[in-house]
Amino acid sequence: MAQEADRSLGIYVHIPFCASKCAYCTFNSFPGLERLHVRYVRALCQDIRRFVEDSEPLTVDTVYLGGGTPTVLEPPLIQLLLDTCRSAFDVIHDAEITVEVNPGTAGLEKLSLMLELGVNRISLGVQSLLDHELQLLGRRHSAGDALAAFGLARQAGFSNINIDLIYGLPGQQVGDWSRTLTRAAGLAPEHFSLYSLSLEDDTPLAQRISLGLLPPLDEDSAAKMYTLAEERLDQAGYEHYELSNWAIAASDRGPRRAARLCRHNMKYWQRQPYLGFGAGAHSFYDNQRWWSLSDPQAYCEAVERSSGPTEHCEIVGPVESMAETMILGLRLSRGVSFAEFQTRHACDLRVAYAAQMQEMQQAGLLAVGSEGITLTSKGRLLGNQVFVRFWRTDSVD
Numbered sequence: 001m002a003q004e005a006d007r008s009l010g011i012y013v014h015i016p017f018c019a020s021k022c023a024y025c026t027f028n029s030f031p032g033l034e035r036l037h038v039r040y041v042r043a044l045c046q047d048i049r050r051f052v053e054d055s056e057p058l059t060v061d062t063v064y065l066g067g068g069t070p071t072v073l074e075p076p077l078i079q080l081l082l083d084t085c086r087s088a089f090d091v092i093h094d095a096e097i098t099v100e101v102n103p104g105t106a107g108l109e110k111l112s113l114m115l116e117l118g119v120n121r122i123s124l125g126v127q128s129l130l131d132h133e134l135q136l137l138g139r140r141h142s143a144g145d146a147l148a149a150f151g152l153a154r155q156a157g158f159s160n161i162n163i164d165l166i167y168g169l170p171g172q173q174v175g176d177w178s179r180t181l182t183r184a185a186g187l188a189p190e191h192f193s194l195y196s197l198s199l200e201d202d203t204p205l206a207q208r209i210s211l212g213l214l215p216p217l218d219e220d221s222a223a224k225m226y227t228l229a230e231e232r233l234d235q236a237g238y239e240h241y242e243l244s245n246w247a248i249a250a251s252d253r254g255p256r257r258a259a260r261l262c263r264h265n266m267k268y269w270q271r272q273p274y275l276g277f278g279a280g281a282h283s284f285y286d287n288q289r290w291w292s293l294s295d296p297q298a299y300c301e302a303v304e305r306s307s308g309p310t311e312h313c314e315i316v317g318p319v320e321s322m323a324e325t326m327i328l329g330l331r332l333s334r335g336v337s338f339a340e341f342q343t344r345h346a347c348d349l350r351v352a353y354a355a356q357m358q359e360m361q362q363a364g365l366l367a368v369g370s371e372g373i374t375l376t377s378k379g380r381l382l383g384n385q386v387f388v389r390f391w392r393t394d395s396v397d
Helices: 034-051 075-088 108-116 131-137 142-156 172-184 204-208 219-235 263-270 296-304 320-330 336-346 354-362 377-381 383-391
Strands: 008-016 060-069 090-101 121-127 159-165 191-196 238-243 245-248 274-279 284-287 288-292 310-315 367-370 373-377
Touching: 008 075, 008 204, 008 263, 034 075, 034 296, 060 075, 060 121, 060 263, 075 090, 075 108, 090 263, 090 383, 108 142, 121 131, 142 159, 159 172, 172 219, 172 377, 191 219, 204 377, 219 238, 263 274, 263 320, 274 288, 288 367, 320 383, 336 373, 354 383, 373 377, 377 383
Parallel strands: 008 060, 008 274, 060 090, 090 121, 121 159, 159 191
Antiparallel strands: 191 245, 238 245, 274 284, 284 288, 288 310, 367 373
């Protein structure tokens, strides 16, 4: 495959292992597979090397190890993965290299080793800073553990830390969410990712709700919590740059570089190319999207047979590409630019989506400016109602 001109790649590496499965989790993650750790990492490295065998050097500016819990792996395995990425790709000197960390899975020594290996960004799965909420979610750590993990990451030398939080829990009070926000903001991380809880029917938490053991999710309360987060983090000096993501503003941290947007995730929202390696990992490259087998052992076996672990591959056509540009771009606070849309798709979005724009603007969900379109504050709360209109690709003029 030929590299897209003048674009650096993002690399996502999926680690599907975890210490235990949380009550709400639908991610492709599996506890109790320690015996597979070494074999899986070796298969990952083989898969990465095979991809670049017949290609010219590919430039990479972000590497993201997600899961699961990547830090259940021993440091030599993390080192092997990062070394393989650097030998297979042209990883630029200031690449953003992120590892997801759950409290309790990485002590000071492991965190310090990761920093030495070139990891320069940590995403810490805190989820809540109230013990009763963590127990409800089935998390293994306590609020104290989360606070300690953040302190250890700082002590190890990390100056770019994201904190993940979840709101909209069954029975959660706005005041409880406010307490978590206050404590988390007091840590002054560089980045926040805040997610409204959504549940699949087969998760333990959803089953408890269906049995009447817990109250159902309350969308109105979740909306109030989201609005509170916007207000609180704005006051604390964070830029709300994507629906679920906030980054500290550059001016508030002096020499700590520019606003700490997650450079890797920006690739997803801007439809830039990325390669995913590992069980269930997705890739987007040369207008193709594909993903790997989700079962870790099946993934290993496919790589070892040299048959390739790809489960499905599809071409993203021009109409689908336009719809994705709108849906993903509107997640960003800067929205979708008329000029950039014209350059990318050779058409005027004001013509292509005239009906959708008029409808959403009249509903107060979309703001149309001289340079592009953005979601309104109401639109941020009801984003899915906007996105589904742009996904109706048969209605594009």
